[in-house]
Amino acid sequence: MNSASGDANGAVCFLSVAGVRRLVGAIGLPKVMHGLVDAIEVDFRRWEEFNKVPRVTQATGEGFIELMPVSDQHSYGFKYVHCHPGNALRRDQTVTGFGALARIDSGHTYLLAEMTLLTALRTAATSVMAAKYLAPEGARTMAIIGSGAQCEFQALAFHYVLGITTVRLYDVDPLATAKAVQNLSSTGLHVVACATAQDAVAGAEIITTCTASVGNGRVLTDNMVGAGVHINAIGGDCEGKTELQADILRRSDVFVEYPPQTRIEGEIQQLDPEHPVTELWKVVAGHAAGRVSSQQTTVFDSVGFAIEDFSALRYVHDLAVDAGLSEWIDILANPDDPKNLFGLLLCMPECDRPGNDGVN
Amino acid sequence: MNSASGDANGAVCFLSVAGVRRLVGAIGLPKVMHGLVDAIEVDFRRWEEFNKVPRVTQATGEGFIELMPVSDQHSYGFKYVHCHPGNALRRDQTVTGFGALARIDSGHTYLLAEMTLLTALRTAATSVMAAKYLAPEGARTMAIIGSGAQCEFQALAFHYVLGITTVRLYDVDPLATAKAVQNLSSTGLHVVACATAQDAVAGAEIITTCTASVGNGRVLTDNMVGAGVHINAIGGDCEGKTELQADILRRSDVFVEYPPQTRIEGEIQQLDPEHPVTELWKVVAGHAAGRVSSQQTTVFDSVGFAIEDFSALRYVHDLAVDAGLSEWIDILANPDDPKNLFGLLLCMPECDRPGNDGVN
Numbered sequence: 001m002n003s004a005s006g007d008a009n010g011a012v013c014f015l016s017v018a019g020v021r022r023l024v025g026a027i028g029l030p031k032v033m034h035g036l037v038d039a040i041e042v043d044f045r046r047w048e049e050f051n052k053v054p055r056v057t058q059a060t061g062e063g064f065i066e067l068m069p070v071s072d073q074h075s076y077g078f079k080y081v082h083c084h085p086g087n088a089l090r091r092d093q094t095v096t097g098f099g100a101l102a103r104i105d106s107g108h109t110y111l112l113a114e115m116t117l118l119t120a121l122r123t124a125a126t127s128v129m130a131a132k133y134l135a136p137e138g139a140r141t142m143a144i145i146g147s148g149a150q151c152e153f154q155a156l157a158f159h160y161v162l163g164i165t166t167v168r169l170y171d172v173d174p175l176a177t178a179k180a181v182q183n184l185s186s187t188g189l190h191v192v193a194c195a196t197a198q199d200a201v202a203g204a205e206i207i208t209t210c211t212a213s214v215g216n217g218r219v220l221t222d223n224m225v226g227a228g229v230h231i232n233a234i235g236g237d238c239e240g241k242t243e244l245q246a247d248i249l250r251r252s253d254v255f256v257e258y259p260p261q262t263r264i265e266g267e268i269q270q271l272d273p274e275h276p277v278t279e280l281w282k283v284v285a286g287h288a289a290g291r292v293s294s295q296q297t298t299v300f301d302s303v304g305f306a307i308e309d310f311s312a313l314r315y316v317h318d319l320a321v322d323a324g325l326s327e328w329i330d331i332l333a334n335p336d337d338p339k340n341l342f343g344l345l346l347c348m349p350e351c352d353r354p355g356n357d358g359v360n
Numbered sequence: 361m362n363s364a365s366g367d368a369n370g371a372v373c374f375l376s377v378a379g380v381r382r383l384v385g386a387i388g389l390p391k392v393m394h395g396l397v398d399a400i401e402v403d404f405r406r407w408e409e410f411n412k413v414p415r416v417t418q419a420t421g422e423g424f425i426e427l428m429p430v431s432d433q434h435s436y437g438f439k440y441v442h443c444h445p446g447n448a449l450r451r452d453q454t455v456t457g458f459g460a461l462a463r464i465d466s467g468h469t470y471l472l473a474e475m476t477l478l479t480a481l482r483t484a485a486t487s488v489m490a491a492k493y494l495a496p497e498g499a500r501t502m503a504i505i506g507s508g509a510q511c512e513f514q515a516l517a518f519h520y521v522l523g524i525t526t527v528r529l530y531d532v533d534p535l536a537t538a539k540a541v542q543n544l545s546s547t548g549l550h551v552v553a554c555a556t557a558q559d560a561v562a563g564a565e566i567i568t569t570c571t572a573s574v575g576n577g578r579v580l581t582d583n584m585v586g587a588g589v590h591i592n593a594i595g596g597d598c599e600g601k602t603e604l605q606a607d608i609l610r611r612s613d614v615f616v617e618y619p620p621q622t623r624i625e626g627e628i629q630q631l632d633p634e635h636p637v638t639e640l641w642k643v644v645a646g647h648a649a650g651r652v653s654s655q656q657t658t659v660f661d662s663v664g665f666a667i668e669d670f671s672a673l674r675y676v677h678d679l680a681v682d683a684g685l686s687e688w689i690d691i692l693a694n695p696d697d698p699k700n701l702f703g704l705l706l707c708m709p710e711c712d713r714p715g716n717d718g719v720n
Contacts, residue, residue: 114691334456
């Protein structure tokens with residue numbers, strides 16, 4: 001792990017949107033997904049080493065904007081992210097973001113990265129990591145309710161890492177499902193477009209809900225969920241936005257990332273604030289049980305946590321540097337004499353830093 | 361003001377270190393300083409319109425790392441910044457940073473900018489803005505204690521905007537003062553290198569302290585400060601780091617940015633938590649008096665506040681766009697169909713976005 005390598009001359013590693021696309025193209029999505037799941041698992045196992053600063057949320061009327069910081073002994077990471085459901089009506093991305101890593105010892109930034117794609121990748125990888133501990137053994141069929149931006153990432157993460165062979169898709173918008181079917185057409189997955197959510201969950205051992213549904217508990221109703229199923233609840237991630245009918249939660253074992261955050265933003269906002277939940281990191285670290293019987297219904301009530309972004313950032317940083325695919329960005333002023341910052345304004349960039357301009 | 365213009369196709373305006381240098385070179389530092397002072401003054405006048413989120417600070421052992429968010433009705437801004445005094449020993453910049461602006465209505469980022477140079481510029485501009493209301497009328501001579509990274513920015517901001525003609529410099533490191541004298545040599549300022557701080561303040565109507573001095577109150581002692589002087593206290597900006605002997609504060613009128621923050625980080629951490637202070641924005645907005653007599657000693661106890669960064673970001677954004685000097689950075693994934701985010705991974709960047717890669 002060379003996450004904190006940094007750079008003495010002030011150049012910062014940069015992963016643009018195109019850079020992430022090229023990186024995934026060069027390494028291959030299966031390997032990237034495996035690597036991401038491993039990175040997140042390593043960091044969940046050492047959960048207690050992290051300095052978990054509360055995220056800073058600002059409601060904006062049409063959505064919310066957040067800064068999500070976290071740090072370990074070597075690095076400080078944060079993500080800027082927002083969720084504006086109304087963007088979809090303007091054909092704009094509802095969730096976008098970017099993030100950075102900095103050295104704890106110097107404070108100097110050493111990675112800047114787009115995090116719209118990375119958030120989609122890490123969300124799917126986190127779901128798989130949870131399912132490794134919670135899904136029924138030998139699960140091969142998965143239902144995905146919601147064919148939006150997260151759908152294919154979920155399908156392929158579960159295919160590549162957990163061995164899912166069939167995905168059954170449903171969305172209120174048939175065009176969205178058609179898009180997902182098309183995108184997944186030559187991946188080796190057996191993809192079934194379903195006419196109803198009820199139809200989609202038939203025979204599925206794992207159900208992922210990743211909708212933009214507003215309101216509470218309208219995506220999965222109690223009668224749709226048989227015993228022994230594992231549910232990834234992804235789409236409910238803010239106050240007043242949940243996907244699972246509360247009765248499902250009451251008869252399930254519920255696993256969460258960070259209880260203080262999930263009680264506000266997750267599915268369990270529908271339950272008593274004292275309702276027992278298990279922190280997923282404790283399962284990963286061997287301090288708590290995951291799935292213990294084939295008849296148990298399990299729910300991973302996922303709202304996203306800063307450590308997952310940190311894992312993703314350090315993983316793609318190392319991957320890009322090792323593969324020689326990192327770009328460099330001129331965002332850190334570090335003159336030879338730190339007291340002579342003003343000197344940078346006395347001559348033009350061309351005179352001392354040829355080629356070290358913008359992104360290379 | 362076109363701060364929230366954004367860009368439909370996902371390109372984000374970028375100001376690299378070289379970009380800020382080029383922008384200042386093209387526009388000229390005098391005009392940039394005037395513009396920055398005006399921008400900060402406009403935003404201080406509408407202080408109550410801002411959503412002032414607490415900054416998120418993390419102590420790192422050798423320093424601290426902060427995220428400083430703030431927003432108005434149109435834009436959300438934040439800065440990543442750190443202060444690691446030990447960096448100077450490794451000939452690394454002690455304070456570096458970068459920041460961003462995003463649209464409130466969509467959450468989409470529309471500016472990413474280096475903020476090492478910008479922080480130095482806005483700190484000097486904020487000092488001048490305060491001095492417009494607090495310094496004695498007709499002041500022409502200024503002492504600057506500390507010849508580090510902030511020194512020349514202070515000297516020239518006061519020269520260009522407030523009409524200061526003479527600066528008297530002192531630093532415990534004579535080489536630092538020699539560097540500042542050299543940098544200021546052809547600016548029209550009369551620059552005097554002094555052997556002691558006592559010597560430097562002789563005859564000065566304005567005193568700026570911008571040292572990296574650790575400990576409390578060692579830079580300016582009570583006997584050094586005559587009646588009628590205005591003091592900008594810049595260097596003291598965290599717990600246990602102040603520059604002014606407390607007696608100076610007790611016989612002065614003290615002006616601050618944001619009391620909850622300044623009581624912890626500023627010079628007034630040495631005083632009773634109830635000691636009366638005036639919020640600078642109230643002076644700018646006409647709700648409170650600034651300087652009322654020639655014998656009054658005034659202190660601007662400056663620790664830096666997120667609104668100043670917001671002002672700087674929106675000012676340089678508009679300046680760069682208007683001058684055609686903005687770069688563009690590929691950090692916001694925004695596919696034509698927002699539900700088809702995954703589609704970005706199905707083809708390589710070259711196939712759909714020629715030339716829109718990294719920074720242009």
